[in-house]
Amino acid sequence: MNSPSASVALAAHLAMLSSISFGGFPSVLPDVHNFVAANGWVSDREFADFFAVSQVMPGPNMILMMSFVGLKVGGIPGAIASALATFGPPCVMYYMAYRLWDRFRDMPWQRIARRALAPLTIGLVIAGGYVMARAGDPGWPAAVVTAGAVVLMLRTRINPLWILTAGGVLGAFGFV
């Protein structure tokens, strides 16, 4: 554990990053990594473990991952400061942007913008799934699991948690 000033420095850096993290927090992960490595707070191995574990925890993954970093740097207060710095500034921006957007809901220009921007968003969501499916270059069994999950989700009313569980079980027995 380091001095409280380390937690403050980390939180300040995270607050700055979260304010410019267009495209979600994963886009600024390399920067966080450089910052904590340069300060000697977290090793490469620890950083990778934080990522893997935060991905399988329920809840807000990136906030949790930054809290693991904060926990290592400054204990529980460090973890809380890191969490607040990660989601606080974007929350304020989201709120103000939504109010503004809502106020002009009936303007013709906004209808055009809505109609034009929705397809981009949808394309990006599908791309997110594709990139995740390709991450780490898994073999064809993983591709089959992904395709199976797509079909089950679209064609049935199965609770997605069962689909995830099936994926985890197949993985546990070495099929993926």
Added chain:
Amino acid sequence: MSQPVEPLSADEPVTLGELFVAFLKVSLCGFGGGLVWARRIVVERQQWMDEREFAETLTICQFMPGPNIVGITVCVGSKLRGAIGAVTAVAGFILLPWTIGLSLGGFVLQYAHFARLQNILGGLSAAAAGLLIATGIRLLMPHRGRWTTLLFAALAFAGMALTRLPLLVVLLGLAPLSIAVAGIESARA
């Protein structure tokens, strides 16, 4: 474009408790991507938004910094109950799951190199990727009759998935084009 759908919960205000619990669920279920659950709960279960409004809200969030899923939480809370709704929804999303995650994660981290655990993570993430793709396809369904929508969705997909350009570059490159096309279509209609 069809008329915007009336808010489904217009006459009966949603309680803060309902908001808190809904986003607590989104958060607790959100392995590998809360978006799947946010859409399922907000659109299918509670019917607080329709597919179109959900996609639009997601769009606003994608143009802003920060975790998009937190953005959805803020927007839905704000739409239903204003500022206090936004704070309640975010509290539901973060408080309890964060506490559980930090305690449980701190424990699991001691066993992170265990091979069986790595395998489970692999299977989980493959399935989670499929759920995310399916969520995107669902969001596309209301637009399937309009070919320019399909075109721009495909371009955004290609820009992000195949070229690995930064998100901001993809959005700022495609948005003006897409707006121009929608403007022309709207002028003709």
